[in-house]
Amino acid sequence: MNAEMNHAETPAAGAQVLLRALKEQGVEVIFGYPGGAVLPIYDALFQQNAIRHILVRHEQAAVHAAEGYARSTGKVGCVLVTSGPGATNAVTGLVDALMDSIPLVCLTGQVPTHLIGNDAFQEADTVGITRPATKHNYLVKRSEDLARVVHEAFYVARSGRPGPVVIDLPKDILIKPAPYVEATREPHRSYRPQTEPDAAQIDRAVALIQHSRRPILYTGGGIINAGPEASALLRELVAETGIPCTNTLMGLGALPASDPHFLGMLGMHGTYEANMAMHGCDVMINIGARFDDRVTGRLNAFSPHSKKIHADIDASNINKVVTVDVPILGDAGLILRALLERIRSLNAQPDRASITAWWRQIDSWREKRSLAFVQPDAPGSIIKPQHAVRRLFELTRQSGRETFITTEVGQHQMWAAQHFGFERPNHWMTSGGLGTMGYGLPAAMGVQVAKPDALVIDIAGEASILMNIQEMGTLAQYRLPVKVFILNNQYMGMVRQWQELLHGSRYSESYSEALPDFVKLAESFHGVGMRATSVDDLDRVILEMLKCDRAVIADIAVDQGENVYPMIPSGAAHNEMLLGPDRHHNNTEVTNAGMVLV
C-alpha cells in the first residue's frame, strides 16, 4: 500500500484503470468495434501492447467471436462496443451466450452520466435492454466503483452457471481519474454458487445406479463448462459401470464419439438408439443438461418408467420441466468425481448381467442405423449433405490436425452434429439454446484467434452465412484462415423441412433466391473460393480447402430436397420417431398441440 503511495502517481484515467483491471483478469484479446462513447478506451488500447483488439465488422459478431474464444479456451470472452447502436447490436449475441451459458464480459460505452436519461445522441438504456439478456449487468456511475465492478463482473461471468455480464461505462467515467483496486478473494458480497455436491444426494444417486438394470447417462453442456477434467471423469464413469451415454447438442465431445458406449446425440434429431434408450431406461442420470424441449419431446410421455437423477449447477433447472427423484446441486465435475469415488468405494456398479442384457436391447435399436443415408456414386451424382459432412470428418481426421467445428443454424447444423465425430470437449461450438443463424462464422473467428494453428471450420448453410458474412473482412485483416463449408441446398432447409412435413409442402419464402456467387464473394474479401457441384468434386475440394492457409469459402452444392432424419415430430414422444421419408417407425400424425410448438 505504502509502496504504491510512494509512486505518487496521479491516478490514471478511467479507461487506463479499466484496461489494468482487464489485464489483471487475464484478458488477452478483446473483440470490439469503436464509437464516440468508447473512444477513451480505444485511445488507451492504442497506447499499450498487452491486450490485443480484434476489429469485427458488426457488434453481434464481436459477441459470437468472444463466445467461440471462450468455448475453445475455457476463459472469459471479452467484448467492447460503443453506446446506443453498438450495444443494441450486441444484444443477440448476449442472449445467445445467456442461453448456452457462455462466460463473457461485454463493455458498452454510454453517454456521460450527466446526460443519461436525456435522449442524448446514441443513448440507449443499455442496462434496461440487457437486463434479461445477461446473467448480470452494471452501470458504473462512480469512478471509485470502476475497478471493483470489472473484477466482480469477471467473477460473476465465470462462476456457477457461466453467462454474459455487461458493464455500461459512461464516457465521463472513462476520462476522469479513477482509483485502482486489485481483485479481492471475496469478489462479491453475496454471490457464492454452490459447487460441492451434497453427500447424502450422492449416496441416494449411487443407490439408484447400483440397483438399476437399464441405466442411461444423459449429459449436456454443463460437463463442457465444468472443464476438460469433467469430460475425463465421465469417460471413467462410463468405463467403470458400462452405462450407455448420450449427449445433448451442447454436450457433444464430452464422451468421444468413437467410444462404444456412446449412443450419439438425443432429442428431436437424435439417434434412434439414444431416444429409445431414454424412453426405456429405468434410471436416468442427467448431468449438466436441462431437459430442453428439443430433447424431451412430449413431456407426458417422456421416459415414463425411469427414476431420474439430475445434477445441475443451477437450482432453477431442477424440477423446472421434469420432476426428478434425486436432485444434485453442484459443479458437474465435482459431482462426477463424487459419484465415481462412491461407486468404487462401495463397489456399487450396476449388475453386469443386467447391463449386458440392456446393451443387447440397445444394439438391436442400433441395427436400425437411423443415421444411414444413400449417396449415389455414379459420376456426376448430386452430393448428399450427410455425405459431405462425413467426408469432411474423415479427411480432417486423416489430416491429423486439431480441428474445431462451428455451425450456423438449420439442417446443416443437425447433420454436423450427427455425422461429425467429436472426440474431445471444447472443439464443437454451436448455437443451441437460441438457435442463432449467423453464429458460426464469427464464432469460428474467435476460435481461430485463440487457436491460430488449428483447423477451424464453420459448417454453414447458404442462408445463415449471409447473416454475418461481413466478417470475411475480419478474417482477411487478421489473416485468420477460417474455413467456411457451405452445405448449399438453396433453401432455408430447416424451414423447408417443416413446411414439407407440417404445412402441406407450401414453401412460403424459404427459397434462397438471388444468392451471391460464393466463390467470387470469398475472393472479393481476399479469401479463396471453391465449389463442388457433384460427388466427383467433393474430396478434391475438401482436401484443397484443408491445404489452403487462407480463409476459404467452399460452396458445396447439395441435394435440395434432403431432410434431417431421424426426427421426433413436434408433440410426439421419443418412441414415435420418424426414421426417414419411407421408414416411418410409427405413422405419427402431428397433433394440434404439436403444431403450436416451435
Add this chain to the structure above:
Amino acid sequence: MSDTTNGQRTATISVLVDNEAGVLARVIGLFSGRGYNIDSLTVAPVDADLSRSRITVVTRGTDLVIEQIKAQLGRLVPIHKIADLSADGPHVARELGLIKVIARGEPRVEALRIADAFRAKIVDTTIESFVFELTGASEKIDAFIDLMRPLGTTEISRSGVAAIARGTRTII
C-alpha cells in the same frame, strides 16, 4: 394462511437484496418475463447503513411454480436471502391502506361507524371527506374497502404486504 385453489397457493416471499440501482427491476422483470403473478410488492432498505433492502412479494402458483420462483430469484446476483414466509412457518403479514371517502349526510355517518368497528384512524377530514388509515391483514383492508365503496366516491392507496416470521427466525 396459504389457501389452495386448484392446486395453487398464495406465497409470501421475502428477499434480501443489495440496495443497488436496478435491483427491483430485476425482480419485477423476472416475474413478468417468466409469467409469474405479483399480487403485491413492497420494498425498502432495512440495514442500518441502507446497504440492503427487503422486497416482499405476494404471488400465486402451484408448489412447483413457487419453488421455481424461489430458484429463479436465487439466480439473481444481488440477492442475499430468500424466505417463503407462508411455507416456512408462522408469520405476520400486514398491509396499510389509506382510504378516502367523499360523502355527505347519512353515508358519511355510516362511514364513521364502519371505521370505528374496524378501528381505522381518521388521518384527514373535511366537511365532505375522510381519509382513513387502516393496518392489518390484506383481507381486512379488502373488507373495509368493500363496505366503504357504496358510501360515496372512494380512492384507495395500499402499501402492499410487509411480512416477517414469528418467533426468533430471521433472514438477516
